Amino acid sequence: xxxxxxxxxxxANWSEKIFRxxxxxxxxxxxxxxxxxxxxxxxxxxxxxWNRRFERHPDLIFQGFSAADITLAQDxxxxxxxxxxxxxxxxxxxxxxxxxxxRLGLRFMQLxxxxxxxxxxxxxxxxxxxxxxxGREVVTEMNRVGLVVDMSHSGERSxxxxxxxxxxxxxxxxxxxxxxxxxxxxxxxxxxxxLSESGGxxxxxxxxxxxxxxxxxxxxxxxxxxxxxxxxxxxDRVGIGTDLCQDQPDSVVDWMRAGRWTKRMDYGEGxxxxxxxxxxxxxxxxxxxxxxxxxxxxxTGLSDTDVAGIMGTNWxxxxxxxxxxxS
Amino acid sequence: xxxxxxxxxxxANWSEKIFRxxxxxxxxxxxxxxxxxxxxxxxxxxxxxWNRRFERHPDLIFQGFSAADITLAQDxxxxxxxxxxxxxxxxxxxxxxxxxxxRLGLRFMQLxxxxxxxxxxxxxxxxxxxxxxxGREVVTEMNRVGLVVDMSHSGERSxxxxxxxxxxxxxxxxxxxxxxxxxxxxxxxxxxxxLSESGGxxxxxxxxxxxxxxxxxxxxxxxxxxxxxxxxxxxDRVGIGTDLCQDQPDSVVDWMRAGRWTKRMDYGEGxxxxxxxxxxxxxxxxxxxxxxxxxxxxxTGLSDTDVAGIMGTNWxxxxxxxxxxxS
Numbered sequence: 001x002x003x004x005x006x007x008x009x010x011x012a013n014w015s016e017k018i019f020r021x022x023x024x025x026x027x028x029x030x031x032x033x034x035x036x037x038x039x040x041x042x043x044x045x046x047x048x049x050w051n052r053r054f055e056r057h058p059d060l061i062f063q064g065f066s067a068a069d070i071t072l073a074q075d076x077x078x079x080x081x082x083x084x085x086x087x088x089x090x091x092x093x094x095x096x097x098x099x100x101x102x103r104l105g106l107r108f109m110q111l112x113x114x115x116x117x118x119x120x121x122x123x124x125x126x127x128x129x130x131x132x133x134x135g136r137e138v139v140t141e142m143n144r145v146g147l148v149v150d151m152s153h154s155g156e157r158s159x160x161x162x163x164x165x166x167x168x169x170x171x172x173x174x175x176x177x178x179x180x181x182x183x184x185x186x187x188x189x190x191x192x193x194x195l196s197e198s199g200g201x202x203x204x205x206x207x208x209x210x211x212x213x214x215x216x217x218x219x220x221x222x223x224x225x226x227x228x229x230x231x232x233x234x235x236d237r238v239g240i241g242t243d244l245c246q247d248q249p250d251s252v253v254d255w256m257r258a259g260r261w262t263k264r265m266d267y268g269e270g271x272x273x274x275x276x277x278x279x280x281x282x283x284x285x286x287x288x289x290x291x292x293x294x295x296x297x298x299x300t301g302l303s304d305t306d307v308a309g310i311m312g313t314n315w316x317x318x319x320x321x322x323x324x325x326x327s
Numbered sequence: 328x329x330x331x332x333x334x335x336x337x338x339a340n341w342s343e344k345i346f347r348x349x350x351x352x353x354x355x356x357x358x359x360x361x362x363x364x365x366x367x368x369x370x371x372x373x374x375x376x377w378n379r380r381f382e383r384h385p386d387l388i389f390q391g392f393s394a395a396d397i398t399l400a401q402d403x404x405x406x407x408x409x410x411x412x413x414x415x416x417x418x419x420x421x422x423x424x425x426x427x428x429x430r431l432g433l434r435f436m437q438l439x440x441x442x443x444x445x446x447x448x449x450x451x452x453x454x455x456x457x458x459x460x461x462g463r464e465v466v467t468e469m470n471r472v473g474l475v476v477d478m479s480h481s482g483e484r485s486x487x488x489x490x491x492x493x494x495x496x497x498x499x500x501x502x503x504x505x506x507x508x509x510x511x512x513x514x515x516x517x518x519x520x521x522l523s524e525s526g527g528x529x530x531x532x533x534x535x536x537x538x539x540x541x542x543x544x545x546x547x548x549x550x551x552x553x554x555x556x557x558x559x560x561x562x563d564r565v566g567i568g569t570d571l572c573q574d575q576p577d578s579v580v581d582w583m584r585a586g587r588w589t590k591r592m593d594y595g596e597g598x599x600x601x602x603x604x605x606x607x608x609x610x611x612x613x614x615x616x617x618x619x620x621x622x623x624x625x626x627t628g629l630s631d632t633d634v635a636g637i638m639g640t641n642w643x644x645x646x647x648x649x650x651x652x653x654s
Contacts, residue, residue, distance in 0.1 A: 037420060039366075039419065039420075089420055092366065092419070092587075093364060093366075093416055093586060093587050093588060094587035095587060095588060095589060095590055096587065096590075115445075115459060115460050115461055116443070116445060116456075116459035116460070116461070116462075117445065118442075118443060118444065118445065118588070121456070124460065125456070125459060125460060126456075127456040127457075128456070129443075129448070129452070129453075129454040129455070129456050130454075132442060132443035132452060133442050133443070133451065133452060133588070133589075134442055134443070134588035134589065135443075137588060137589045137590065137591070138588075141590070259420060260419075260420050260421035260422060260423065261420060261422060261445070261460070261461035261464060261465075262422060262460075262461065262464045263422055263423075263464065263468065264464070
């Protein structure tokens with residue numbers, strides 16, 4: 001099998017242009033965020049919009065349900081799009097919606113997004129009590145059907161408890177080590193070690209707020225951080241999760257941060273002085289630049305196997321063991 | 328003004344029989360729970376059902392919006408029904424629904440019901456981090472429009488923070504002092520003192536799980552507890568909130584406890600051996616027996632003014648200062 005290129009997180013303003021860039025960058029599979037604060041019905045509307053994209057661009061994209069779809073993507077020169085949610089709003093207060101959304105193709109769900117949810121605490125709350133009563137029930141149900149727990153935007157204790165309570169490996173699809181850049185969204189060594197020991201996966205983010213130096217972060221600095229993290233937690237426990245929010249207007253980041261929970265402005269990782277999406281680093285404009293990352297990783301002295309693992313085979317293996325019932 | 332009789336919490340299987348019993352018991356106003364786990368649309372369906380009851384029984388009941396409606400009820404020999412919610416599910420994740428539901432007549436909303444909500448922690452979670460980021464925003468909005476914060480089913484710290492953060496007095500519509508009966512739903516002296524100091528109100532519950540001795544609790548024991556609590560936190564800070572769940576099948580208490588958050592049985596205040604609604608004490612079968620409570624309170628030596636306050640004038644004063652914008 002040829003090594004695939006997989007991006008474990010994008011939330012773009014989807015268009016034919018972007019799907020063509022995925023092909024240009026050789027991206028075989030993308031975990032696409034389809035919902036943040038949307039409730040179940042609104043999430044289904046977003047799925048309907050994806051169905052129209054799949055119908056309109058069958059030569060470029062199709063919906064991915066299992067790891068075998070990555071091979072299908074490679075064989076047919078297309079990109080498999082896997083659905084994910086960055087907040088559990090899509091299941092509302094209803095554990096029964098876990099199985100329903102899995103059937104519709106949802107493959108990742110964050111237990112919280114910055115704030116407290118019904119399931120877990122987000123990384124912007126002052127304190128974190130870990131998984132709630134409902135959170136424990138829902139993780140068990142996600143384990144049963146094969147919906148991956150993603151803790152990218154959750155608090156430290158909630159993340160550790162999710163790793164502990166989940167009977168299957170979890171993911172942090174888009175974040176970096178806090179030891180490299182101390183952003184609230186980046187993860188402590190304690191979390192990364194526990195994630196790795198349980199068989200989970202970390203996707204390295206290219207969102208400037210998660211990068212040392214922000215938009216000015218160099219490719220070398222980024223790739224050396226990747227290599228060091230692979231050394232620490234294992235070269236098969238890491239992949240890419242760019243958090244690419246291509247072509248989104250700043251009104252979208254306002255929505256991502258404030259949802260419907262406040263009538264005021266919430267700047268999240270931004271600030272009053274810089275409230276919008278930050279510019280991406282020059283060496284990673286969009287999907288066309290995955291080759292730059294791969295070349296950068298080779299430059300660090302990582303083995304070909306490890307580079308292939310980080311660029312896609314690690315995520316493929318994780319998808320393979322995660323997206324269905326335990327066999 | 329004649330002293331009214333007000334019950335600050337009922338959740339009955341509503342019927343003409345019950346409305347007639349309200350009249351027989353001289354009950355001028357009832358805070359009726361219209362929703363627990365229902366989302367906004369489902370809550371509106373429940374309001375539609377109430378609208379049909381108001382249309383069908385205009386000689387017995389009407390919807391109450393302000394304290395003046397208590398006087399209207401007394402003048403016309405009917406019972407004013409005030410709407411409340413025992414969980415914030417009705418506002419979903421949307422702060423904008425606070426004003427919408429207030430316009431529809433919602434006058435009380437609990438910030439949580441046993442479990443963690445988006446706003447606050449419930450009394451059955453292992454730990455309590457107090458108000459969430461969204462919780463603080465929503466309390467401010469409830470204060471603005473005149474929707475009363477009710478913390479009957481919330482955890483200790485969340486309750487103390489709600490009292491502290493709210494710029495207007497809050498309510499605990501149905502609970503008793505834990506010093507009298509150490510149930511998880513009953514409230515510590517610390518909470519009761521803070522509630523009282525901030526101008527809030529406690530409604531004494533007659534739900535057997537909140538009573539010392541359960542269904543066998545005597546009228547005398549109950550009334551002496553009321554008198555002692557009035558002594559401690561002030562005779563104008565207390566009223567009645569029976570938590571009467573008349574004619575409900577046990578399937579309803581299963582729903583109240585488990586909602587949609589678990590696929591398993593949750594016994595809440597009950598147990599596997601006694602999962603259903605407990606029988607009410609013999610001296611308070613239903614709305615017809617408010618006279619028994621009043622007589623019992625007189626027997627404790629409380630003054631006529633204090634008894635009238637507890638039976639209704641305290642809640643009337645609270646309704647009067649709570650149900651609209653700050654004047």
